[in-house]
Amino acid sequence: MESSLAGLAHGFQVALDWHNLIWCFVGVFVGNMVGVLPGMGVLSTISILLPLTFSMQPVAALLMLSGIYYGAQYGGAICSILLNLPCHPPHAVTCLDGYPMTKSGRGGVALGITMLAAVIGAAFGIMQMMVLAPYIASIAFKFGPPEICALMLLGLLAGSTLAKGSPIKGVSMTLLGILLSLVGTDINTGNERFTFGILEMSDGLELVAVSLGLFGIAEFLKSMNGLVPNARTDMQLGFRDLRPSRRDLRQGIPPILRGTVVGSLCSLIPGTGPTIASFIAYALEKKISRHPERFGHGAIEGVASPEASTHSAVQGDFIPTMSLGIPGDAVMALLLGALMIHGIQPGPRLIVEQPDIFWGLIASFWIGNIILVVLNVPMIGIWVKLLQVPYRFLYPTALFFVCIGVYATRNEMFDVGAVLLFGGFGYLLLKLGFEPAPILLGFVLGPRLEENFRRSLLLSRGSLETFIDRPIAAVFVGISVLLVAAQIVAALRRSRAPIRIPEEAFD
Amino acid sequence: MLISRRMALTGMAAMAGLAGAHPARAGAYPDRPVKIVTGFAPGGPADVMARILAGHLGERLGGTFIVENHPGAGGNIGCNFVARAAPDGTTLLVHTSALVINPSLYKKPPYDVVADFTPLVELATSPNIFFTNPATGLRSIADLVARAKQGSEQISFASAGIGTPPHLSGELLKLRAGIQMTHVPYPGGGPCVQAVLQNTTTIGSNALPPTLPLIASGQLVPLAVTWPTRWHTLPNVPTMLELGYDGFVNDTFQAFMAPAHLPAEIQDLLVRETLATLAEPAVRAQLEGEGYQVLAGGPQAMAARIAREVPMWRDLIDRSGIEHV
Known part of the structure; x- marks a missing residue:
């Protein structure tokens, strides 16, 4: 602890050096912008800016590139909440309750609680990196293939009721999502599955295309066809409406704390990044809520928890990367690549051998997050005003950005076609009363479930007992069984004593 | 909207400005961003090599070189992606020995290592x-x-x-x-x-x-x-040969490849600049410190290695009775 404080003090000296401070600011500012714009991704932005860093000091380069990554998370929720456009995968799940909040005129409150979640989540993530990493890592290291597999199963089961309405429809949508995630090349044998010989599908479907299609475009089509009268233009918002009330805070803070813990744990389990963390946090929050029926209709917990989880997972993502030198994902590999270009060898000794880099980075996280809050809080009012732009201008513009954004993820025209196709499909689902959210859940968690299920069985020589022999996995499996049982009991009870649930107006 | 649009434009302009920090010569390669694909997850030998190379090539050629990971199926996914890409120099591959092994290991050969690729440089081995x-x-x-x-x-x-x-x-x-x-x-x-x-x-x-x-x-x-001699930074670790496993020598090389029919002038340019990068003492020292032995062989050396190693691995797989997948 003392050495951490000494390290942090040293880090602040490094990070407050005006040169580093400016680059940190540039990073978070560009990142924030990337997050807000539907058309830009974090990975492509960092790739584009990477060459710029070759002539910079390594510390400044790392501070700037990391700033883009966590800065983007601050803007990422804005499109999800205000326009139902999940441009950034970790914030896709925020659509589910963020957008209904906007529709009932509480978009500003949703953005406000997002800021609070960001600050708490990020602060915990950074603390974790400073002092808690060794303890949490020892828990995360107990997560072998059976544990990850069981956790994914639990997430899928808990989350298949993500949608409002019929659980059967929810489960079938989850399964559809898992099926969609199978598209592409099997990572063990190299056989292509459901690709129909189309080259662009051999690497699987693009998450951004699926989510933007199912949410953004489907929503657009739904409104276009006049199913919903556009209630937004007459909204009048004062500054007071943008601030979460005391009641909002009371409802929002416990989910923020739970989300933060989920995020930090997920960030340390190999291969489980911010996107999975946010979905699991949402599913958990809905499951433990005393009023799960409020979810999907603008429950503030449904925004607070996944957002906190994303921010703490994003900060936590740096822990394995910095402490082991093993990048968790492509963004982290780019950051390490930036160091390697400067001849710095990433690895477990980085913290000792390059204290400037490690502690400078941590100090810059504190500074960067403060800058982001200062940048973003005053902007909330302006973002919400965006909604007063007449619908006929706003949505075509957003649609344009959607197409550019999807194209930019991997420079494939194919994905633009895919997003439109998924948009049409999503519209059909909405009309038939299926909620698209569980599809996304299945799509995100499915590959991790499959990979770890197969790996577990390889290790146990095909014995399924491995899932109940190991305590952590057994607990997850047990909770999963209870969940299913509870659902069946509830269904039986309902059929015995039919209570007419008032039909909800289609919103 | 006005503000957001203005901000959007400023942001894009800023990005365009930053991206243009290395002015590309008009019309000359690389006039578009170049993808260096690797068939493995971040952190492996091909990934690390690709990132070092991307950085230096970007600087030398004044373009944007981006590393893309397409992991899975023992590297076949990424490898196939490049084999089927347009040979315009915007999609390149840094791959390991899996390049010459997989054609013999898979029941359905995923690609033709000679016909589908233009060899560029044999980079290093470890x-x-x-x-x-x-x-x-x-x-x-x-x-x-x-x-x-x-x-x-x-x-x-x-x-x-x-x-x-x-x-x-x-x-x-x-x-x-x-x-x-x-x-x-x-x-x-x-x-x-x-x-x-x-x-x-x-x-x-x-x-x-x-x-x-x-x-x-x-x-x-x-x-x-699995090296003929002890590795210089691991003097206490025995070789398999010392332990009595005759002929147990095995390495993983890194190859720099492009799709077949790459124009000769782009091939020459990439080969020249890659070899010059590998000749830099700092780069060489860095790679050796990380566990590579730099090979720095041109297209002929790369082609010769492919011609030599495909039958070598096929024999090994057949003789040892390793199951085909």
Whole structure:
């Protein structure tokens, strides 16, 4: 602890050096912008800016590139909440309750609680990196293939009721999502599955295309066809409406704390990044809520928890990367690549051998997050005003950005076609009363479930007992069984004593 | 909207400005961003090599070189992606020995290594290493063999994927030592190291570069290297030859490839600048420190290696009875 404080003090000296401070600011500012714009991704932005860093000091380069990554998370929720456009995968799940909040005129409150979640989540993530990493890592290291597999199963089961309405429809949508995630090349044998010989599908479907299609475009089509009268233009918002009330805070803070813990744990389990963390946090929050029926209709917990989880997972993502030198994902590999270009060898000794880099980075996280809050809080009012732009201008513009954004993820025209196709499909689902959210859940968690299920069985020589022999996995499996049982009991009870649930107006 | 649009434009202009920090010569290659594809997850030897190369080529040629990971199926996914890409120099491949192994290992050959690619440079090579988690209590190959023969617990080994040299090293060890080990493929060298750190598998078989830093820090225990001599930064780690496994020499090379029919002037340019990069003393020192031996051979050397190694691995797979997948 003392050495951490000494390290942090040293880090602040490094990070407050005006040169580093400016680059940190540039990073978070560009990142924030990337997050807000539907058309830009974090990975492509960092790739584009990477060459710029070759002539910079390594510390400044790392501070700037990391700033883009966590800065983007601050803007990422804005499109999800205000326009139902999940441009950034970790914030896709925020659509589910963020957008209904906007529709009932509480978009500003949703953005406000997002800021609070960001600050708490990020602060915990950074603390974790400073002092808690060794303890949490020892828990995360107990997560072998059976544990990850069981956790994914639990997430899928808990989350298949993500949608409002019929659980059967929810489960079938989850399964559809898992099926969609199978598209592409099997990572063990190299056989292509459901690709129909189309080259662009051999690497699987693009998450951004699926989510933007199912949410953004489907929503657009739904409104276009006049199913919903556009209630937004007459909204009048004062500054007071943008601030979460005391009641909002009371409802929002416990989910923020739970989300933060989920995020930090997920960030340390190999291969489980911010996107999975946010979905699991949402599913958990809905499951433990005393009023799960409020979810999907603008429950503030449904925004607070996944957002906190994303921010703490994003900060936590740096822990394995910095402490082991093993990048968790492509963004982290780019950051390490930036160091390697400067001849710095990433690895477990980085913290000792390059204290400037490690502690400078941590100090810059504190500074960067403060800058982001200062940048973003005053902007909330302006973002919400965006909604007063007449619908006929706003949505075509957003649609344009959607197409550019999807194209930019991997420079494939194919994905633009895919997003439109998924948009049409999503519209059909909405009309038939299926909620698209569980599809996304299945799509995100499915590959991790499959990979770890197969790996577990390889290790146990095909014995399924491995899932109940190991305590952590057994607990997850047990909770999963209870969940299913509870659902069946509830269904039986309902059929015995039919209570007419008032039909909800289609919103 | 006004503000957001203005901000959007400012942001884009800023980005365009920054991206243009290295002015590309008009019309000359690389006039568009260049993707360097690797078939493995971040952190493995091909990924690390691709990133170092991308940085230096970007600087030398004044363009944007982006590394893209397409992991899975022992590297075939990324490899296939490049084999089917347009030969305009905007899609390149940094791949490992899996390039020459997989055509013989898979029942359905994923690509034709000669007809589908233009060879550029043989970049470097590195030995494979067997290693374990300190918690297993194993300290040598002999310990491992003894425990496997005792048969009381299941022995497994992690690799960077089916058809990677570390996978075949592991299979070879099984055959030569007469032991049973379950192979658990991971999508790259990084995840493979992580699996052993987590003590998920008994041992790992991996290329040296991603493993070296964790051996240096004591978090992984080295068992043996598959190199003709002891590796210069690991003087205490025996070779498989020393342990009495005749001919047990095995390496993972890194190849720089492009799709077939790449225009000759782009090939020449890429080869020249890559060789110049590898000739830089700082780059060479860095690569050697990370566990590579720099080869720096041109297209002929690369083609010759492919011609030599495809039958070599095919023989090894046939003779050792490794199952086709």
